[in-house]
Amino acid sequence: MLCVRCRTGTAVTDGGLCTSCPVAGPPLPGRPEPVATGPGGWGVGTWPRSPVGLSRAVTALLGAVIVTDLAAIGTGLHLRALWQGLVEEGDPAVHGSRGVAAERLHSVAGTGQAAVFVATAVVFIIWFHRTRRNAEVFDPGAQRMGPGWSVGGWFVPFANLWFPYRVATGVWEGSVVPGPEGGRPTASRAPLRLWWAVWIASSFLDSFTARMEGSAETPEQTVQGLGLVVAADAFEIVSAVLAIFFVRTLTRMQVERAALRAPRAGSGQLTAP
Structure with a gap:
Protein backbone atom coordinates (compact mmCIF):
# COMPACT_ATOMS: atom_id res chain seq x y z
CA MET A 1 0.00 0.00 0.00
CA LEU A 2 1.26 3.50 -0.80
CA CYS A 3 1.83 6.07 1.91
CA VAL A 4 -1.41 7.95 2.59
CA ARG A 5 0.47 11.28 2.78
CA CYS A 6 3.06 11.42 0.00
CA ARG A 7 1.51 8.66 -2.18
CA THR A 8 4.98 7.61 -3.38
CA GLY A 9 6.65 5.62 -0.61
CA THR A 10 5.53 2.26 0.73
CA ALA A 11 3.44 2.44 3.89
CA VAL A 12 5.21 0.79 6.80
CA THR A 13 3.38 2.13 9.87
CA ASP A 14 -0.02 1.28 11.28
CA GLY A 15 -1.07 4.78 10.30
CA GLY A 16 -0.30 4.11 6.64
CA LEU A 17 2.84 6.29 6.46
CA CYS A 18 6.22 5.63 4.86
CA THR A 19 9.57 6.14 6.57
CA SER A 20 10.03 9.59 4.97
CA CYS A 21 6.82 11.14 6.28
CA PRO A 22 6.36 12.51 9.81
CA VAL A 23 3.71 11.10 12.07
CA ALA A 24 1.66 14.27 11.98
CA GLY A 25 1.14 17.02 9.46
CA PRO A 26 -0.78 17.75 6.27
CA PRO A 27 -0.07 16.09 2.92
CA LEU A 28 3.09 17.37 1.27
CA PRO A 29 2.67 20.28 -1.19
CA GLY A 30 2.06 19.17 -4.74
CA ARG A 31 1.07 15.66 -3.71
CA PRO A 32 -2.44 14.40 -4.49
CA GLU A 33 -4.83 13.80 -1.67
CA PRO A 34 -5.38 10.13 -0.80
CA VAL A 35 -8.09 8.54 -2.90
CA ALA A 36 -11.13 7.44 -0.94
CA THR A 37 -11.41 3.68 -0.81
CA GLY A 38 -14.60 1.83 -0.03
CA PRO A 39 -15.44 -1.71 1.03
CA GLY A 40 -13.41 -4.36 -0.74
CA GLY A 41 -10.79 -1.82 -1.78
CA TRP A 42 -12.84 -0.45 -4.67
CA GLY A 43 -12.79 3.25 -5.47
CA VAL A 44 -15.46 5.66 -4.28
CA GLY A 45 -16.67 7.48 -7.38
CA THR A 46 -13.45 6.61 -9.18
CA TRP A 47 -11.37 3.66 -10.36
CA PRO A 48 -10.96 0.82 -9.63
CA ARG A 49 -14.56 -0.37 -9.84
CA SER A 50 -15.86 -3.81 -9.02
CA PRO A 51 -16.28 -6.07 -12.07
CA VAL A 52 -18.25 -8.67 -10.11
CA GLY A 53 -21.73 -7.66 -11.27
CA LEU A 54 -20.66 -7.49 -14.90
CA SER A 55 -18.88 -10.83 -14.63
CA ARG A 56 -22.07 -12.44 -13.40
CA ALA A 57 -23.98 -10.96 -16.33
CA VAL A 58 -21.33 -12.18 -18.78
CA THR A 59 -21.40 -15.65 -17.22
CA ALA A 60 -25.19 -15.82 -17.51
CA LEU A 61 -25.09 -14.70 -21.14
CA LEU A 62 -22.37 -17.20 -21.98
CA GLY A 63 -24.63 -19.83 -20.46
CA ALA A 64 -27.35 -18.62 -22.83
CA VAL A 65 -24.86 -18.96 -25.70
CA ILE A 66 -24.36 -22.60 -24.73
CA VAL A 67 -28.12 -23.19 -24.62
CA THR A 68 -28.71 -21.66 -28.06
CA ASP A 69 -25.78 -23.62 -29.47
CA LEU A 70 -27.28 -26.84 -28.13
CA ALA A 71 -30.60 -25.92 -29.73
CA ALA A 72 -28.85 -25.23 -33.03
CA ILE A 73 -27.03 -28.55 -32.82
CA GLY A 74 -30.29 -30.40 -32.24
CA THR A 75 -32.13 -28.73 -35.10
CA GLY A 76 -29.09 -29.05 -37.35
CA LEU A 77 -28.76 -32.77 -36.74
CA HIS A 78 -32.48 -33.26 -37.42
CA LEU A 79 -32.29 -31.35 -40.69
CA ARG A 80 -29.11 -33.17 -41.69
CA ALA A 81 -30.80 -36.52 -41.05
CA LEU A 82 -33.60 -35.59 -43.45
CA TRP A 83 -31.12 -34.63 -46.17
CA GLN A 84 -29.10 -37.76 -45.51
CA GLY A 85 -32.25 -39.83 -45.93
CA LEU A 86 -32.67 -38.30 -49.37
CA VAL A 87 -29.04 -39.03 -50.30
CA GLU A 88 -28.86 -42.60 -49.00
CA GLU A 89 -32.40 -43.89 -49.41
CA GLY A 90 -34.09 -41.45 -51.75
CA ASP A 91 -36.52 -40.41 -48.99
CA PRO A 92 -38.20 -37.18 -50.20
CA ALA A 93 -39.31 -36.13 -46.69
CA VAL A 94 -36.91 -33.20 -46.71
CA HIS A 95 -38.93 -31.63 -49.53
CA GLY A 96 -42.22 -32.06 -47.68
CA SER A 97 -43.78 -30.55 -44.58
CA ARG A 98 -41.23 -32.22 -42.31
CA GLY A 99 -38.40 -30.62 -44.22
CA VAL A 100 -40.06 -27.20 -44.16
CA ALA A 101 -40.59 -27.46 -40.40
CA ALA A 102 -37.00 -28.59 -39.86
CA GLU A 103 -35.67 -25.69 -41.93
CA ARG A 104 -37.82 -23.25 -39.97
CA LEU A 105 -36.64 -24.59 -36.61
CA HIS A 106 -33.02 -24.46 -37.70
CA SER A 107 -33.47 -20.88 -38.88
CA VAL A 108 -35.08 -19.85 -35.59
CA ALA A 109 -32.23 -21.45 -33.67
CA GLY A 110 -29.72 -19.55 -35.80
CA THR A 111 -31.52 -16.27 -35.16
CA GLY A 112 -31.47 -16.97 -31.43
CA GLN A 113 -27.76 -17.70 -31.61
CA ALA A 114 -27.06 -14.40 -33.32
CA ALA A 115 -29.16 -12.35 -30.89
CA VAL A 116 -27.58 -13.92 -27.80
CA PHE A 117 -24.10 -13.59 -29.28
CA VAL A 118 -24.52 -9.85 -29.85
CA ALA A 119 -25.84 -9.30 -26.32
CA THR A 120 -22.99 -11.35 -24.87
CA ALA A 121 -20.38 -9.49 -26.91
CA VAL A 122 -21.64 -6.10 -25.71
CA VAL A 123 -21.62 -7.02 -22.02
CA PHE A 124 -18.32 -8.89 -22.31
CA ILE A 125 -16.60 -5.85 -23.84
CA ILE A 126 -17.99 -3.61 -21.07
CA TRP A 127 -16.62 -6.04 -18.48
CA PHE A 128 -13.31 -6.27 -20.33
CA HIS A 129 -12.96 -2.48 -20.42
CA ARG A 130 -13.65 -2.25 -16.70
CA THR A 131 -10.99 -4.82 -15.86
CA ARG A 132 -8.53 -2.92 -18.07
CA ARG A 133 -9.23 0.35 -16.27
CA ASN A 134 -8.86 -1.41 -12.94
CA ALA A 135 -5.52 -2.87 -13.99
CA GLU A 136 -4.30 0.65 -14.74
CA VAL A 137 -4.71 1.38 -11.03
CA PHE A 138 -3.32 -1.92 -9.80
CA ASP A 139 -0.19 -2.01 -11.96
CA PRO A 140 0.12 0.59 -14.75
CA GLY A 141 3.59 -0.66 -15.68
CA ALA A 142 2.17 -4.00 -16.83
CA GLN A 143 -0.19 -2.42 -19.38
CA ARG A 144 1.03 -2.67 -22.96
CA MET A 145 -1.90 -0.92 -24.67
CA GLY A 146 -4.24 1.91 -23.71
CA PRO A 147 -7.67 1.21 -22.21
CA GLY A 148 -9.38 2.30 -25.43
CA TRP A 149 -8.03 -0.78 -27.17
CA SER A 150 -10.02 -2.98 -24.79
CA VAL A 151 -13.01 -1.85 -26.85
CA GLY A 152 -11.64 -0.75 -30.21
CA GLY A 153 -9.28 -3.68 -30.57
CA TRP A 154 -12.20 -6.02 -31.26
CA PHE A 155 -13.34 -4.05 -34.31
CA VAL A 156 -10.10 -3.51 -36.25
CA PRO A 157 -9.78 -6.11 -39.04
CA PHE A 158 -6.83 -8.47 -38.61
CA ALA A 159 -5.68 -6.55 -35.53
CA ASN A 160 -8.61 -8.09 -33.66
CA LEU A 161 -6.76 -11.40 -33.88
CA TRP A 162 -4.06 -10.04 -31.57
CA PHE A 163 -4.87 -6.69 -29.91
CA PRO A 164 -7.51 -7.96 -27.44
CA TYR A 165 -5.16 -10.73 -26.34
CA ARG A 166 -2.35 -8.22 -25.84
CA VAL A 167 -4.65 -6.05 -23.73
CA ALA A 168 -5.75 -9.10 -21.76
CA THR A 169 -2.18 -10.12 -20.94
CA GLY A 170 -1.54 -6.71 -19.40
CA VAL A 171 -4.76 -6.91 -17.41
CA TRP A 172 -3.87 -10.41 -16.25
CA GLU A 173 -0.39 -9.41 -15.10
CA GLY A 174 -1.67 -6.26 -13.43
CA SER A 175 -4.33 -8.17 -11.51
CA VAL A 176 -2.05 -10.74 -9.88
CA VAL A 177 -1.70 -10.30 -6.13
CA PRO A 178 1.92 -9.33 -5.38
CA GLY A 179 4.03 -11.53 -3.15
CA PRO A 180 5.05 -10.58 0.38
CA GLU A 181 8.47 -9.39 -0.78
CA GLY A 182 7.14 -7.12 -3.51
CA GLY A 183 8.38 -7.17 -7.09
CA ARG A 184 6.32 -7.97 -10.15
CA PRO A 185 4.23 -11.07 -9.46
CA THR A 186 3.62 -13.80 -12.01
CA ALA A 187 0.77 -16.23 -12.57
CA SER A 188 0.04 -18.87 -15.17
CA ARG A 189 -1.77 -17.46 -18.19
CA ALA A 190 -3.17 -20.87 -19.10
CA PRO A 191 -6.86 -19.85 -18.74
CA LEU A 192 -6.27 -16.79 -20.93
CA ARG A 193 -4.19 -18.56 -23.56
CA LEU A 194 -6.51 -21.55 -23.83
CA TRP A 195 -9.64 -19.41 -24.14
CA TRP A 196 -8.06 -17.14 -26.74
CA ALA A 197 -6.74 -20.02 -28.86
CA VAL A 198 -10.12 -21.76 -28.91
CA TRP A 199 -11.95 -18.47 -29.54
CA ILE A 200 -9.81 -17.70 -32.61
CA ALA A 201 -10.16 -21.26 -33.91
CA SER A 202 -13.93 -21.13 -33.36
CA SER A 203 -14.19 -17.82 -35.23
CA PHE A 204 -12.36 -19.21 -38.26
CA LEU A 205 -14.41 -22.41 -38.17
CA ASP A 206 -17.67 -20.45 -38.05
CA SER A 207 -16.63 -18.40 -41.07
CA PHE A 208 -15.56 -21.48 -43.03
CA THR A 209 -18.71 -23.49 -42.29
CA ALA A 210 -20.97 -20.57 -43.15
CA ARG A 211 -19.38 -20.40 -46.60
CA MET A 212 -19.63 -24.16 -47.04
CA GLU A 213 -23.31 -24.24 -46.10
CA GLY A 214 -24.14 -21.23 -48.25
CA SER A 215 -22.42 -22.62 -51.35
CA ALA A 216 -23.96 -26.11 -51.18
CA GLU A 217 -25.65 -27.02 -54.47
CA THR A 218 -26.25 -30.76 -54.14
CA PRO A 219 -27.85 -32.85 -51.38
CA GLU A 220 -24.47 -34.40 -50.63
CA GLN A 221 -22.90 -30.98 -50.16
CA THR A 222 -25.81 -29.91 -47.97
CA VAL A 223 -25.28 -32.93 -45.71
CA GLN A 224 -21.59 -32.12 -45.47
CA GLY A 225 -22.23 -28.43 -44.81
CA LEU A 226 -24.77 -29.13 -42.06
CA GLY A 227 -22.34 -31.54 -40.43
CA LEU A 228 -19.66 -28.86 -40.34
CA VAL A 229 -22.11 -26.33 -38.90
CA ARG A 261 -6.39 -1.55 -0.88
CA ALA A 262 -9.28 -2.02 1.55
CA PRO A 263 -9.18 0.39 4.50
CA ARG A 264 -8.13 -1.04 7.83
CA ALA A 265 -9.21 0.21 11.21
CA GLY A 266 -6.79 2.84 12.48
CA SER A 267 -4.84 2.98 9.23
CA GLY A 268 -5.66 6.59 8.52
CA GLN A 269 -6.78 5.67 5.02
CA LEU A 270 -9.84 7.44 3.69
CA THR A 271 -13.00 5.36 3.56
CA ALA A 272 -16.29 5.70 1.80
CA PRO A 273 -18.61 8.31 3.31
Whole structure:
Protein backbone atom coordinates (compact mmCIF):
# COMPACT_ATOMS: atom_id res chain seq x y z
CA MET A 1 0.00 0.00 0.00
CA LEU A 2 1.26 3.50 -0.80
CA CYS A 3 1.83 6.07 1.91
CA VAL A 4 -1.41 7.95 2.59
CA ARG A 5 0.47 11.28 2.78
CA CYS A 6 3.06 11.42 0.00
CA ARG A 7 1.51 8.66 -2.18
CA THR A 8 4.98 7.61 -3.38
CA GLY A 9 6.65 5.62 -0.61
CA THR A 10 5.53 2.26 0.73
CA ALA A 11 3.44 2.44 3.89
CA VAL A 12 5.21 0.79 6.80
CA THR A 13 3.38 2.13 9.87
CA ASP A 14 -0.02 1.28 11.28
CA GLY A 15 -1.07 4.78 10.30
CA GLY A 16 -0.30 4.11 6.64
CA LEU A 17 2.84 6.29 6.46
CA CYS A 18 6.22 5.63 4.86
CA THR A 19 9.57 6.14 6.57
CA SER A 20 10.03 9.59 4.97
CA CYS A 21 6.82 11.14 6.28
CA PRO A 22 6.36 12.51 9.81
CA VAL A 23 3.71 11.10 12.07
CA ALA A 24 1.66 14.27 11.98
CA GLY A 25 1.14 17.02 9.46
CA PRO A 26 -0.78 17.75 6.27
CA PRO A 27 -0.07 16.09 2.92
CA LEU A 28 3.09 17.37 1.27
CA PRO A 29 2.67 20.28 -1.19
CA GLY A 30 2.06 19.17 -4.74
CA ARG A 31 1.07 15.66 -3.71
CA PRO A 32 -2.44 14.40 -4.49
CA GLU A 33 -4.83 13.80 -1.67
CA PRO A 34 -5.38 10.13 -0.80
CA VAL A 35 -8.09 8.54 -2.90
CA ALA A 36 -11.13 7.44 -0.94
CA THR A 37 -11.41 3.68 -0.81
CA GLY A 38 -14.60 1.83 -0.03
CA PRO A 39 -15.44 -1.71 1.03
CA GLY A 40 -13.41 -4.36 -0.74
CA GLY A 41 -10.79 -1.82 -1.78
CA TRP A 42 -12.84 -0.45 -4.67
CA GLY A 43 -12.79 3.25 -5.47
CA VAL A 44 -15.46 5.66 -4.28
CA GLY A 45 -16.67 7.48 -7.38
CA THR A 46 -13.45 6.61 -9.18
CA TRP A 47 -11.37 3.66 -10.36
CA PRO A 48 -10.96 0.82 -9.63
CA ARG A 49 -14.56 -0.37 -9.84
CA SER A 50 -15.86 -3.81 -9.02
CA PRO A 51 -16.28 -6.07 -12.07
CA VAL A 52 -18.25 -8.67 -10.11
CA GLY A 53 -21.73 -7.66 -11.27
CA LEU A 54 -20.66 -7.49 -14.90
CA SER A 55 -18.88 -10.83 -14.63
CA ARG A 56 -22.07 -12.44 -13.40
CA ALA A 57 -23.98 -10.96 -16.33
CA VAL A 58 -21.33 -12.18 -18.78
CA THR A 59 -21.40 -15.65 -17.22
CA ALA A 60 -25.19 -15.82 -17.51
CA LEU A 61 -25.09 -14.70 -21.14
CA LEU A 62 -22.37 -17.20 -21.98
CA GLY A 63 -24.63 -19.83 -20.46
CA ALA A 64 -27.35 -18.62 -22.83
CA VAL A 65 -24.86 -18.96 -25.70
CA ILE A 66 -24.36 -22.60 -24.73
CA VAL A 67 -28.12 -23.19 -24.62
CA THR A 68 -28.71 -21.66 -28.06
CA ASP A 69 -25.78 -23.62 -29.47
CA LEU A 70 -27.28 -26.84 -28.13
CA ALA A 71 -30.60 -25.92 -29.73
CA ALA A 72 -28.85 -25.23 -33.03
CA ILE A 73 -27.03 -28.55 -32.82
CA GLY A 74 -30.29 -30.40 -32.24
CA THR A 75 -32.13 -28.73 -35.10
CA GLY A 76 -29.09 -29.05 -37.35
CA LEU A 77 -28.76 -32.77 -36.74
CA HIS A 78 -32.48 -33.26 -37.42
CA LEU A 79 -32.29 -31.35 -40.69
CA ARG A 80 -29.11 -33.17 -41.69
CA ALA A 81 -30.80 -36.52 -41.05
CA LEU A 82 -33.60 -35.59 -43.45
CA TRP A 83 -31.12 -34.63 -46.17
CA GLN A 84 -29.10 -37.76 -45.51
CA GLY A 85 -32.25 -39.83 -45.93
CA LEU A 86 -32.67 -38.30 -49.37
CA VAL A 87 -29.04 -39.03 -50.30
CA GLU A 88 -28.86 -42.60 -49.00
CA GLU A 89 -32.40 -43.89 -49.41
CA GLY A 90 -34.09 -41.45 -51.75
CA ASP A 91 -36.52 -40.41 -48.99
CA PRO A 92 -38.20 -37.18 -50.20
CA ALA A 93 -39.31 -36.13 -46.69
CA VAL A 94 -36.91 -33.20 -46.71
CA HIS A 95 -38.93 -31.63 -49.53
CA GLY A 96 -42.22 -32.06 -47.68
CA SER A 97 -43.78 -30.55 -44.58
CA ARG A 98 -41.23 -32.22 -42.31
CA GLY A 99 -38.40 -30.62 -44.22
CA VAL A 100 -40.06 -27.20 -44.16
CA ALA A 101 -40.59 -27.46 -40.40
CA ALA A 102 -37.00 -28.59 -39.86
CA GLU A 103 -35.67 -25.69 -41.93
CA ARG A 104 -37.82 -23.25 -39.97
CA LEU A 105 -36.64 -24.59 -36.61
CA HIS A 106 -33.02 -24.46 -37.70
CA SER A 107 -33.47 -20.88 -38.88
CA VAL A 108 -35.08 -19.85 -35.59
CA ALA A 109 -32.23 -21.45 -33.67
CA GLY A 110 -29.72 -19.55 -35.80
CA THR A 111 -31.52 -16.27 -35.16
CA GLY A 112 -31.47 -16.97 -31.43
CA GLN A 113 -27.76 -17.70 -31.61
CA ALA A 114 -27.06 -14.40 -33.32
CA ALA A 115 -29.16 -12.35 -30.89
CA VAL A 116 -27.58 -13.92 -27.80
CA PHE A 117 -24.10 -13.59 -29.28
CA VAL A 118 -24.52 -9.85 -29.85
CA ALA A 119 -25.84 -9.30 -26.32
CA THR A 120 -22.99 -11.35 -24.87
CA ALA A 121 -20.38 -9.49 -26.91
CA VAL A 122 -21.64 -6.10 -25.71
CA VAL A 123 -21.62 -7.02 -22.02
CA PHE A 124 -18.32 -8.89 -22.31
CA ILE A 125 -16.60 -5.85 -23.84
CA ILE A 126 -17.99 -3.61 -21.07
CA TRP A 127 -16.62 -6.04 -18.48
CA PHE A 128 -13.31 -6.27 -20.33
CA HIS A 129 -12.96 -2.48 -20.42
CA ARG A 130 -13.65 -2.25 -16.70
CA THR A 131 -10.99 -4.82 -15.86
CA ARG A 132 -8.53 -2.92 -18.07
CA ARG A 133 -9.23 0.35 -16.27
CA ASN A 134 -8.86 -1.41 -12.94
CA ALA A 135 -5.52 -2.87 -13.99
CA GLU A 136 -4.30 0.65 -14.74
CA VAL A 137 -4.71 1.38 -11.03
CA PHE A 138 -3.32 -1.92 -9.80
CA ASP A 139 -0.19 -2.01 -11.96
CA PRO A 140 0.12 0.59 -14.75
CA GLY A 141 3.59 -0.66 -15.68
CA ALA A 142 2.17 -4.00 -16.83
CA GLN A 143 -0.19 -2.42 -19.38
CA ARG A 144 1.03 -2.67 -22.96
CA MET A 145 -1.90 -0.92 -24.67
CA GLY A 146 -4.24 1.91 -23.71
CA PRO A 147 -7.67 1.21 -22.21
CA GLY A 148 -9.38 2.30 -25.43
CA TRP A 149 -8.03 -0.78 -27.17
CA SER A 150 -10.02 -2.98 -24.79
CA VAL A 151 -13.01 -1.85 -26.85
CA GLY A 152 -11.64 -0.75 -30.21
CA GLY A 153 -9.28 -3.68 -30.57
CA TRP A 154 -12.20 -6.02 -31.26
CA PHE A 155 -13.34 -4.05 -34.31
CA VAL A 156 -10.10 -3.51 -36.25
CA PRO A 157 -9.78 -6.11 -39.04
CA PHE A 158 -6.83 -8.47 -38.61
CA ALA A 159 -5.68 -6.55 -35.53
CA ASN A 160 -8.61 -8.09 -33.66
CA LEU A 161 -6.76 -11.40 -33.88
CA TRP A 162 -4.06 -10.04 -31.57
CA PHE A 163 -4.87 -6.69 -29.91
CA PRO A 164 -7.51 -7.96 -27.44
CA TYR A 165 -5.16 -10.73 -26.34
CA ARG A 166 -2.35 -8.22 -25.84
CA VAL A 167 -4.65 -6.05 -23.73
CA ALA A 168 -5.75 -9.10 -21.76
CA THR A 169 -2.18 -10.12 -20.94
CA GLY A 170 -1.54 -6.71 -19.40
CA VAL A 171 -4.76 -6.91 -17.41
CA TRP A 172 -3.87 -10.41 -16.25
CA GLU A 173 -0.39 -9.41 -15.10
CA GLY A 174 -1.67 -6.26 -13.43
CA SER A 175 -4.33 -8.17 -11.51
CA VAL A 176 -2.05 -10.74 -9.88
CA VAL A 177 -1.70 -10.30 -6.13
CA PRO A 178 1.92 -9.33 -5.38
CA GLY A 179 4.03 -11.53 -3.15
CA PRO A 180 5.05 -10.58 0.38
CA GLU A 181 8.47 -9.39 -0.78
CA GLY A 182 7.14 -7.12 -3.51
CA GLY A 183 8.38 -7.17 -7.09
CA ARG A 184 6.32 -7.97 -10.15
CA PRO A 185 4.23 -11.07 -9.46
CA THR A 186 3.62 -13.80 -12.01
CA ALA A 187 0.77 -16.23 -12.57
CA SER A 188 0.04 -18.87 -15.17
CA ARG A 189 -1.77 -17.46 -18.19
CA ALA A 190 -3.17 -20.87 -19.10
CA PRO A 191 -6.86 -19.85 -18.74
CA LEU A 192 -6.27 -16.79 -20.93
CA ARG A 193 -4.19 -18.56 -23.56
CA LEU A 194 -6.51 -21.55 -23.83
CA TRP A 195 -9.64 -19.41 -24.14
CA TRP A 196 -8.06 -17.14 -26.74
CA ALA A 197 -6.74 -20.02 -28.86
CA VAL A 198 -10.12 -21.76 -28.91
CA TRP A 199 -11.95 -18.47 -29.54
CA ILE A 200 -9.81 -17.70 -32.61
CA ALA A 201 -10.16 -21.26 -33.91
CA SER A 202 -13.93 -21.13 -33.36
CA SER A 203 -14.19 -17.82 -35.23
CA PHE A 204 -12.36 -19.21 -38.26
CA LEU A 205 -14.41 -22.41 -38.17
CA ASP A 206 -17.67 -20.45 -38.05
CA SER A 207 -16.63 -18.40 -41.07
CA PHE A 208 -15.56 -21.48 -43.03
CA THR A 209 -18.71 -23.49 -42.29
CA ALA A 210 -20.97 -20.57 -43.15
CA ARG A 211 -19.38 -20.40 -46.60
CA MET A 212 -19.63 -24.16 -47.04
CA GLU A 213 -23.31 -24.24 -46.10
CA GLY A 214 -24.14 -21.23 -48.25
CA SER A 215 -22.42 -22.62 -51.35
CA ALA A 216 -23.96 -26.11 -51.18
CA GLU A 217 -25.65 -27.02 -54.47
CA THR A 218 -26.25 -30.76 -54.14
CA PRO A 219 -27.85 -32.85 -51.38
CA GLU A 220 -24.47 -34.40 -50.63
CA GLN A 221 -22.90 -30.98 -50.16
CA THR A 222 -25.81 -29.91 -47.97
CA VAL A 223 -25.28 -32.93 -45.71
CA GLN A 224 -21.59 -32.12 -45.47
CA GLY A 225 -22.23 -28.43 -44.81
CA LEU A 226 -24.77 -29.13 -42.06
CA GLY A 227 -22.34 -31.54 -40.43
CA LEU A 228 -19.66 -28.86 -40.34
CA VAL A 229 -22.11 -26.33 -38.90
CA VAL A 230 -22.98 -28.73 -36.09
CA ALA A 231 -19.27 -29.26 -35.41
CA ALA A 232 -18.71 -25.49 -35.33
CA ASP A 233 -21.56 -25.06 -32.84
CA ALA A 234 -20.05 -27.75 -30.61
CA PHE A 235 -16.68 -26.02 -30.79
CA GLU A 236 -18.35 -22.74 -29.85
CA ILE A 237 -19.71 -24.39 -26.71
CA VAL A 238 -16.15 -25.29 -25.71
CA SER A 239 -15.13 -21.68 -26.35
CA ALA A 240 -18.00 -20.40 -24.18
CA VAL A 241 -17.06 -22.72 -21.31
CA LEU A 242 -13.44 -21.54 -21.45
CA ALA A 243 -14.63 -17.92 -21.61
CA ILE A 244 -16.64 -18.43 -18.42
CA PHE A 245 -13.57 -19.83 -16.71
CA PHE A 246 -11.45 -16.90 -17.92
CA VAL A 247 -14.00 -14.28 -16.82
CA ARG A 248 -14.48 -15.80 -13.39
CA THR A 249 -10.74 -16.27 -12.84
CA LEU A 250 -9.78 -12.73 -13.82
CA THR A 251 -12.64 -11.25 -11.80
CA ARG A 252 -11.53 -13.21 -8.73
CA MET A 253 -7.96 -12.00 -9.24
CA GLN A 254 -9.12 -8.38 -9.34
CA VAL A 255 -11.26 -8.83 -6.24
CA GLU A 256 -8.24 -10.20 -4.38
CA ARG A 257 -6.00 -7.42 -5.71
CA ALA A 258 -8.49 -4.73 -4.71
CA ALA A 259 -8.79 -6.21 -1.23
CA LEU A 260 -5.19 -5.14 -0.61
CA ARG A 261 -6.39 -1.55 -0.88
CA ALA A 262 -9.28 -2.02 1.55
CA PRO A 263 -9.18 0.39 4.50
CA ARG A 264 -8.13 -1.04 7.83
CA ALA A 265 -9.21 0.21 11.21
CA GLY A 266 -6.79 2.84 12.48
CA SER A 267 -4.84 2.98 9.23
CA GLY A 268 -5.66 6.59 8.52
CA GLN A 269 -6.78 5.67 5.02
CA LEU A 270 -9.84 7.44 3.69
CA THR A 271 -13.00 5.36 3.56
CA ALA A 272 -16.29 5.70 1.80
CA PRO A 273 -18.61 8.31 3.31
